[in-house]
Amino acid sequence: xxxxxxxxxRRASNEQAASADEPESGTDAAIxxxxxxxxxxxxxxxxxxxxxxxxxxLFGAYLDGEDARMALRHPQATALLTGAGSGPAAIGGLGNxxxxxxxxxxxxxxxxxxxxxxDRSSAHAAEKMRTDFVANASHELRTPLAALxxxxxxxxxxxxxxxxxxxxxxxxxxxxEARRMQRLIDDLMSLSRIEADRYxxxxxxxxxxxxxxxxxxxxxxxxxxxxRIQATMAAxxxxxxxxxxxxxxxxxxxxxxxxxxxxxxxxxxxSVAVRDGSAQLxxxxxxxxxxxxxxxxLTERFYRVDPGRSRSLGGTGLGLAIVKHxxxxxxxxxxxxxxxxxxxxxxxxxxxxxxP
Amino acid sequence: MAMxxxxxxxxxxxxxxxxxALVAQMGGVAEExxxxxxxxxxxxxxxxxxxxxxxxxxxDQMETELERQVVxxxxxxxxxxxxxxxxxxxxxxxxxxxxxxxYAKNIAKRVPLLEESRSIEPISVLPAMARATSEMVxxxxxxxxxxxxxxxxxxxxxxxxxDDFYNSLFRALLTYMMENPHTIxxxxxxxxxxxxxxxxxxxxxxIAEMVHFAATGEPVAxxxxxxxxxxxxxx
Numbered sequence: 001x002x003x004x005x006x007x008x009x010r011r012a013s014n015e016q017a018a019s020a021d022e023p024e025s026g027t028d029a030a031i032x033x034x035x036x037x038x039x040x041x042x043x044x045x046x047x048x049x050x051x052x053x054x055x056x057x058l059f060g061a062y063l064d065g066e067d068a069r070m071a072l073r074h075p076q077a078t079a080l081l082t083g084a085g086s087g088p089a090a091i092g093g094l095g096n097x098x099x100x101x102x103x104x105x106x107x108x109x110x111x112x113x114x115x116x117x118x119d120r121s122s123a124h125a126a127e128k129m130r131t132d133f134v135a136n137a138s139h140e141l142r143t144p145l146a147a148l149x150x151x152x153x154x155x156x157x158x159x160x161x162x163x164x165x166x167x168x169x170x171x172x173x174x175x176x177e178a179r180r181m182q183r184l185i186d187d188l189m190s191l192s193r194i195e196a197d198r199y200x201x202x203x204x205x206x207x208x209x210x211x212x213x214x215x216x217x218x219x220x221x222x223x224x225x226x227x228r229i230q231a232t233m234a235a236x237x238x239x240x241x242x243x244x245x246x247x248x249x250x251x252x253x254x255x256x257x258x259x260x261x262x263x264x265x266x267x268x269x270x271s272v273a274v275r276d277g278s279a280q281l282x283x284x285x286x287x288x289x290x291x292x293x294x295x296x297x298l299t300e301r302f303y304r305v306d307p308g309r310s311r312s313l314g315g316t317g318l319g320l321a322i323v324k325h326x327x328x329x330x331x332x333x334x335x336x337x338x339x340x341x342x343x344x345x346x347x348x349x350x351x352x353x354x355x356p
Numbered sequence: 357m358a359m360x361x362x363x364x365x366x367x368x369x370x371x372x373x374x375x376x377a378l379v380a381q382m383g384g385v386a387e388e389x390x391x392x393x394x395x396x397x398x399x400x401x402x403x404x405x406x407x408x409x410x411x412x413x414x415x416d417q418m419e420t421e422l423e424r425q426v427v428x429x430x431x432x433x434x435x436x437x438x439x440x441x442x443x444x445x446x447x448x449x450x451x452x453x454x455x456x457x458x459y460a461k462n463i464a465k466r467v468p469l470l471e472e473s474r475s476i477e478p479i480s481v482l483p484a485m486a487r488a489t490s491e492m493v494x495x496x497x498x499x500x501x502x503x504x505x506x507x508x509x510x511x512x513x514x515x516x517x518x519d520d521f522y523n524s525l526f527r528a529l530l531t532y533m534m535e536n537p538h539t540i541x542x543x544x545x546x547x548x549x550x551x552x553x554x555x556x557x558x559x560x561x562x563i564a565e566m567v568h569f570a571a572t573g574e575p576v577a578x579x580x581x582x583x584x585x586x587x588x589x590x591x
Contacts, residue, residue, distance in 0.1 A: 069380050078384060093494060
């Protein structure tokens with residue numbers, strides 16, 4: 001009982017806390033608690049008698065000797081502390097408004113209680129990203145769909161013989177929007193499939209040099225390349241473990257990006273080389289370049305440096321996200337470098353099949 | 357609101373600690389009410405909003421209980437100087453927290469009336485304003501818990517951020533109303549929501565000022581408010 005009043009007798013201000021003597025009951029416990037990385041509070045009743053470093057970093061040093069409710073104010077937390085509630089409490093806003101914690105309270109053999117705070121922020125952030133993605137994807141689909149519906153309604157009125165020009169213009173816009181939705185859905189399906197296979201290493205053996213030539217031929221045949229692509233194969237073969245369809249899509253995506261965002265008429269330089277046991281694929285364009293603050297975010301889904309330009313060029317916003325996931329599945333590395341005014345280079349490294 | 361029981365002779369310090377814990381608890385309820393009201397508004401969740409409105413009664417009860425404890429404490433212990441300052445600060449801060457709860461309740465009350473507000477563009481800045489406001493309240497309550505005068509001063513300084521949000525939102529909503537008269541009802545409610553958030557920010561500053569005074573015995577210097585938007589403009 002005497003210890004009780006001793007603990008409460010100090011009215012510790014923020015300045016005093018640093019120099020105050022630790023109460024004897026707290027010191028041994030504090031040494032033990034410091035072995036754990038998550039914030040821990042030892043309570044006698046509602047009073048904090050020991051804290052570990054993580055707890056003091058989160059709450060401040062003033063908490064020793066104070067009522068636990070001074071820092072754990074959240075109604076779910078106080079309910080747990082006063083016995084009005086039970087089970088782990090999910091609380092947020094400690095340390096940072098976006099952090100999420102799970103608080104558990106356990107009773108020790110000597111009647112004291114231990115508060116434990118587990119950081120659940122990353123699980124929460126992952127869930128939020130998932131929700132955001134669904135919201136973004138729906139928005140991306142809803143926009144062309146709204147345009148389609150709008151034009152369909154307008155076309156219902158454009159039925160006269162003089163409306164042929166209007167009809168043909170609207171129909172062409174509708175075709176573009178419908179195909180945009182189709183490309184987006186294709187990309188979403190690709191992404192979903194690639195993600196599902198993420199932890200399964202591909203088993204086929206693919207020659208990247210030959211595949212690059214195939215991609216080049218397909219793009220030329222599509223009529224959009226316009227003689228801009230220059231392909232340099234520095235090795236005759238580059239054999240990797242790979243998924244042919246996914247690697248082909250990767251090639252189409254990065255070469256397609258270079259054609260789209262490079263300067264009109266500017267060159268697109270594709271090369272495959274072999275170095276240090278890896279195949280190195282590089283695609284360079286002569287475009288405006290990408291400002292450095294955007295580069296770390298380029299592979300985020302639906303991230304666009306210039307939304308208007310991307311949409312008018314038919315981009316879905318998922319191209320680089322797909323590339324990133326394919327590279328990861330192939331245990332490779334993706335590097336994007338850019339110089340403003342000069343152009344952008346995408347470098348992909350994939351380990352070769354080791355020669356026996 | 358359980359209390360550490362089993363002691364017949366409690367010291368003044370224990371009584372004061374319980375008083376302050378009750379204030380902190382009230383703060384937690386008010387913080388949750390603000391976050392809940394703003395989330396209900398963002399999600400157009402009328403049920404969640406109704407729960408916030410109902411939950412305000414708890415804050416009123418807690419304030420009444422705290423007042424009772426303060427009166428009892430003063431009557432039984434006759435605290436002086438620092439002790440008396442702390443007890444009075446607790447009482448005043450509890451009153452301010454109760455008013456913050458009222459503003460949160462007022463925001464929640466408007467949620468069912470804002471069904472068609474989705475299309476009102478200026479609404480997109482509300483979440484940022486709400487976040488700035490609830491961070492002020494959180495920081496003020498943390499300063500109270502730690503008796504930290506420096507932290508309290510920082511809260512006072514951050515009030516200008518919320519005021520700036522309010523002023524820009526006010527202008528944006530007025531312009532929007534003039535250009536879209538059919539949205540005036542919804543936009544007016546949003547104006548009140550913004551005003552409520554701004555008042556919550558002011559109350560957080562009041563708490564911070566009282567924490568500073570209780571800790572140092574000195575009032576916070578009068579805050580420069582910049583241009584007074586309500587003073588008549590020279591023609």
